[in-house]
Amino acid sequence: MTTPTTQQVVAPKKRGSEAPASPSNALDHLDEAARTCALLPNLARIELIRKGTVIEHSALTRALDHTDWLLTTPEEHGSHGMLLMGDSGSGKTTFGELVQAIYAKDDDRRIVIIDASGARTMREVYGRVLQSLDGPVSRTMHTPDREMAVIRILRLLKVRALVVDEIQSVAEGTPRDQRRVLDGLKYLMNVAKVPLICLGAPESERSLVTDRHLAQRLKVFRLEPWKVDNDFLDFLLAVLAQLPLRKPSLLRDERVLEFLIKASSGGLRRIMSIVTSAAVQAVLSGEERVTLRGLMDAVDVPSRQVREGGVHGG
Ligand SMILES: Nc1ncnc2c1ncn2[C@@H]1O[C@H](COP(=O)(O)OP(=O)(O)OP(=O)(O)O)[C@@H](O)[C@H]1O
Numbered sequence: 001m002t003t004p005t006t007q008q009v010v011a012p013k014k015r016g017s018e019a020p021a022s023p024s025n026a027l028d029h030l031d032e033a034a035r036t037c038a039l040l041p042n043l044a045r046i047e048l049i050r051k052g053t054v055i056e057h058s059a060l061t062r063a064l065d066h067t068d069w070l071l072t073t074p075e076e077h078g079s080h081g082m083l084l085m086g087d088s089g090s091g092k093t094t095f096g097e098l099v100q101a102i103y104a105k106d107d108d109r110r111i112v113i114i115d116a117s118g119a120r121t122m123r124e125v126y127g128r129v130l131q132s133l134d135g136p137v138s139r140t141m142h143t144p145d146r147e148m149a150v151i152r153i154l155r156l157l158k159v160r161a162l163v164v165d166e167i168q169s170v171a172e173g174t175p176r177d178q179r180r181v182l183d184g185l186k187y188l189m190n191v192a193k194v195p196l197i198c199l200g201a202p203e204s205e206r207s208l209v210t211d212r213h214l215a216q217r218l219k220v221f222r223l224e225p226w227k228v229d230n231d232f233l234d235f236l237l238a239v240l241a242q243l244p245l246r247k248p249s250l251l252r253d254e255r256v257l258e259f260l261i262k263a264s265s266g267g268l269r270r271i272m273s274i275v276t277s278a279a280v281q282a283v284l285s286g287e288e289r290v291t292l293r294g295l296m297d298a299v300d301v302p303s304r305q306v307r308e309g310g311v312h313g314g
């Protein structure tokens, strides 16, 4: 998926609030922006479908609300943070990118994102922060020097928040390394006064809350696997309202929800991959809507040959 800066972010509508289908406007099933896109040629529509849309579902809203509180609380009150946990493909990185995109708009203060994969010591974490800010970092630079450089650069650039993705990595070091990483994270919040947004696998909670002080300052949010319920229906309807297909997809059928949850084990990456693939196929075949059959067939992505052969229509 491309970064959310190039994507639209949409919130699901309440069920039943969709405009009734009217013969005067055959594209009533779509949100306003998607209606214009639905008139584009096939190739352009396929590109849009594959680019994806970030849907602000309810778990995302809760996490975004807390982020907003963190970023708008005056820093003299001391910095706090949050931990957003979820399985692989549940939308953690998407959330971090979304936060960056939202707050880049209204402020020239940066949101810094680092990927902590494989970083088991604070030295490495500091190295990644410096790298991401094009700051001074040499292999021989010791931890205290890196720490000072990080604090200086975070202050100098008035960094608004630090997002640490794949935070579970820091729990993979020795107990001594772990202790130091936790102390280092607290230090960053205390001294640099930068809110800390941690994104990680569910096991990250266990390692971060071993520290009582850190646990008090990191509010925990979860991106749970999806299941067959109204939240998932709302999410799916919001996705469908964004897909530039020319006919309404009749997916209120519970079998559709059941199929998607079963085929994906509730993982968002897989759900989106199946829906996207079915939507691309619907453009190529001229069906122009997503159906249960289409979703079942889309468990495998359309072959390159089919895609290339079918994109020349209007
Ligand atoms: N809010 C959203 N709306 C629509 N699609 C989403 C949303 N969040 C995530 N996705 C879809 O799920 C995919 C996986 O999301 P993402 O990479 O953010 O997951 P992750 O939790 O960071 O996974 P990993 O742990 O493997 O890094 C995205 O590429 C996108 O297709």
Ligand SMILES: [Mg+2]
Pocket: 092, 093, 094, 165
């Ligand atoms: Mg990720």
